[in-house]
Amino acid sequence: MSRTDDATASLNDEAVLLVGHGSRREESNEQVRTLAADLESRLGVPVDAGFLELAEPSLADAIDALAPSVSSIAVVHLSLFAASHVKNDVPAALRRARADHPEVSFENGSHLGVHPALVDLLDDRAAAVEADLGVDREGDDVAVVLCARGSSDPDANADVHKLARLLYEGRAFSRVDATFIGVTEPTLDETLHDVAKHRPDAVVVLPYMLGDGVLTGRIRDGAADFDAEYPYVDAAPGDPLGTDSRLLDVLGDRWQEARTGSVEMSCDTCKYKVELDGYEEDVGGAKAMLRALDHRDAHADREDVADEPHAHDAPDRHVAVCTNQTCAADGAPAVLERLRQAARDADGGNVRVTRSSCLGQCGDGPNVAVYPDGVWYQRVEPDDADRIVASHLDRERIVADLDSQLL
DSSP: OOOTTTTTTTTOOEEEEEEEOOSSSSEEEEEEHHHHHHHHHHHSEEEEEEEEESSSSSSSHHHHHGGOSEEEEEEEESSOSSSSIIIIIIIHHHHHHHHHHHSSSEEOOOOOOOHHHHHHHHHHHHHHHHHHHTOOTTTTEEEEEEEEEEOOOOHHHHHHHHHHHHTTTTOSSSHHHHHEEESSSBBBHHHHHHHHOOSSSEEEEEESSEEEEEOOOOOHHHHHHHHHHOOOOEEEEEEOOTOOOHHHHHHHHHHHHHHHOOOOGGGGGOOTTTTOOGGGGTTTTTHHHHHTTTTTTTOOOSSSSGTTOOOOOOOOOOEEEOOSSSHHTTTTHHHHHHHHHHHHSSSOEEEEEEEEEEOOTTTTSHHHHHHTTTTOOHHHHHHHHHHIIIIIIOOOOOGGOOEEEEE
16 A cells, blocks of 8 residues: 555655554554544545554555655554553664654654444444343443553553543442453453443443454453353343544544654653552653664764763673563563673673563563564573573574564
């Protein structure tokens, strides 16, 4: 769907880049491309799709392909909430894009967030489950459990609760509870058991996901297990958001906000900008540090760094260890300490070992990223730290059995 080969393209054109997360399931990636095509029809301007990871084209490649044919690109996020991808990864990519394509104006939009069209869409998803179960919220006691992915960002998790409350307000549901399938609490299992204590006639479990993937499958399994365990309560899951046309209403609004410079982010509750209890070490953006380590003006070798206080000599390598909740429970602090000890005794030059906030691969940790090599190690044990230092840092040989992948 790229416009780079279109001979009629003009530098007076504006375009939209729809940024999806990316999935190992090509069906999910096709949903993003379908939404991009539908949004193009809605807006009347070119819309291309790019992905943050796991799918092609990457965000950088999508920008490089689109930039030669337009003078303005508005980036619209196909992210439900504003966590690290929205707050760190995309802004870092756009900073690089502005340097690489100075002739193009880039405007960064907002995430999908909390929007009336999404509340209306969830209402319809709930009604479809009610019909399948043979219940009616007007005459029966119907509870709704809204299940999202979960994040290490409290601001994103708070929006799930806000969305649940808006779905409850003005409707005849007996209750609407927010819950999560991973990363944070309450978990789906905990919430369902709590709801069962109130003995509703039916429980509608709504997956707050765009595509139908692994996490959606876990939500379905959780609803089925609950239905079998509590025979006095009928329970069933709903469908994800998919490519419903109401998503285009939200994306259209986010596009208008981007192109008019009226984007509003919740900076007052952003853990990267303010100090929140329990997230003190994330203030300043530990993950932003990892993803934006290519800021060469700051990481530059100079004869006299004091001439520019922000600048400092670049270490040969950064080693970042995720110490967020899931990785920490799997032993990340011990890995971090062992890496620091091994690096102090290493022959691999100037190495900086730091902690990082969530790297977005929960369940595969502890995660260790080595920059600028772009190597990602997963399921790292403390004893593996010596091997990473001795093999990778000292001899530049990747430790292949630790399931490395490119950042």
